[in-house]
Amino acid sequence: MWPDQRLCDLFRVEHPIIQAPMMGSCTPELAGAVSNAGGLGSLGCGEKPATTIRAEAAAIRARTNRSFNLNFFIIQQEKTDPRVLEAARKRLQPWYDDLGLGDPPSELPPPGRGFDEERLEVVLSVRPRVVSFHFGHPEASHVEAMKAAGIVLVSSATSVAEARVLEAAGMDAVIAQGWEAGGHRGSHKPTAPGDGVGTMALVPQIVDAVSVPVIAAGGIGDGRGIAAAMALGASGVQMGTAFLSCPEAATEPARRERLRQATDRDTMVTDAFSGRSARAMRSRYAEEMERAREALPPFPQMYALSGPIRNAAGDSEASFFLYGQAAALSKEMAAGDLVARLVKEAREVMGYLSRR
């Protein structure tokens, strides 16, 4: 039992610990192991084709009969301003030149499609217990259809105002994503890289602002962070970085090596890779781009310009290694063992606090 059982009841899980749906790093193996251990396993669906999502959901179901979560992006159908594209190409030309890549692409792929009718159909046929969103919430008719199918809906807020919007849009729980979190910031509109509220300040203010359960995310690396989140009034936690070192994760070997040596100051927030602010390992590319900021193509179109650099340059030069500020707390262990350890640690801390 936990001090606040609301999230466990909502998700039908034993422990209010969500494995974050990290695109590119999470796998059906990871999600299945977390769910089997009593947490909520998640799968990032991003721009994956419907067939892939169905196959991966089936792979989770082959591993567990417990609740799991599918995550989708909410993407504005925003085209890149031609002047912004030209300026960004000019700005990146020295990187392309140094790496012998020729010219940056003069045309960008179409904007991401986000959560559309086809995605809704996949969700309604797969029927996961939980569906979560990043960068906002789906349109009202989609929300209604999913809720009618008994699916629990969750999305991320990086501010009190966004949390209020999500509750009003019908989300059953809100993730309070603090500044410390690795990966893309879930802000509903693009924000400047320095513009983030820390988890310690964000969680209680969101708890005060909404009546749905709040899930704390950002900087939570072990049981101490879980207990702290609950002290702040959160009903549960979402942890991403902590699961990156699990054998079941699809984390690149180079990133695993970085995580082994991680420090608190390893990362920075930048939109210079994808067009939206994300916390990733410091690199010369990101630092150069942030030192003198200019408008860039929107997410995810900016990837088309940064991708060649990322692929051609060395790891410390321009890698987009996403992880958070508590990476140094990570343990390398099987995901199921990690969940059990986190639960034990959190309970020990909660017992310690009641000592007078």
Add this chain to the structure above:
Amino acid sequence: MWPDQRLCDLFRVEHPIIQAPMMGSCTPELAGAVSNAGGLGSLGCGEKPATTIRAEAAAIRARTNRSFNLNFFIIQQEKTDPRVLEAARKRLQPWYDDLGLGDPPSELPPPGRGFDEERLEVVLSVRPRVVSFHFGHPEASHVEAMKAAGIVLVSSATSVAEARVLEAAGMDAVIAQGWEAGGHRGSHKPTAPGDGVGTMALVPQIVDAVSVPVIAAGGIGDGRGIAAAMALGASGVQMGTAFLSCPEAATEPARRERLRQATDRDTMVTDAFSGRSARAMRSRYAEEMERAREALPPFPQMYALSGPIRNAAGDSEASFFLYGQAAALSKEMAAGDLVARLVKEAREVMGYLSRR
């Protein structure tokens, strides 16, 4: 009693709650009230003349016979590069023009003197129970002299590396100052405004790195934050913004009004006022200066350039109102009542967490 009594024993206080030494906002009345309520009252000494410090310390002693804290800046004797000064003057000229201020000053005041022999002498004669530092630590002979006099020494770290440096320099406790904190970031070297570790991530990593007691700071606005800090392994907390709304604080009426309406996203980190990164209310001036960053004169010399703008422009244009990301959690009440309330709230949360 508290789960961890180490800080209470060290400071000889009942509650491990430090009122932050906010230069310009703290008063002997505030420090005395906090100390009388069982916390640790503090006085920011900054560049105040020795006679002022002695008089204010006497004013605290007239109010309480309990422990209190005097805080000093550690300032590098760094002169402004003439090219940096010229570029900064050019950059600020439009602001000076718009406000009818003539030209920005062409000469800056001498660098701040920080903690020198005269300051040491003041400290040794006043003999407060605690002396804390910001921006680093004093030189070894000064540390030795103060410790020999039975004074407890504390300083702020914004990273694990800085915490290790402080412990090695003989500090008896380390403040882990997170990204959320209002006011100047205590980083030992100037850092870029986006470069901060959130309290949730910073505290446990510093707790793991040093053996002295750790004091959590940043984003702690009420008893939930205190309990959360202790869950993360902190032995106590330092709270600043929470005390700004107390009648005993010297907070400007305009800032009090802002604090009444504060939200989580009110503030930003900028070095455009003082030359060092500080969290303050968003303003057009700070946002313009951050959008395209350039080198500025070092702390505190930059004040000489920004001061006229600050004084001439309207509040939302260029005010340097320092407060943190949890300002919305503030209550307007007497400081002694606030300490009692914080203690009660923290204990309720700790009791709640032990509920299974």
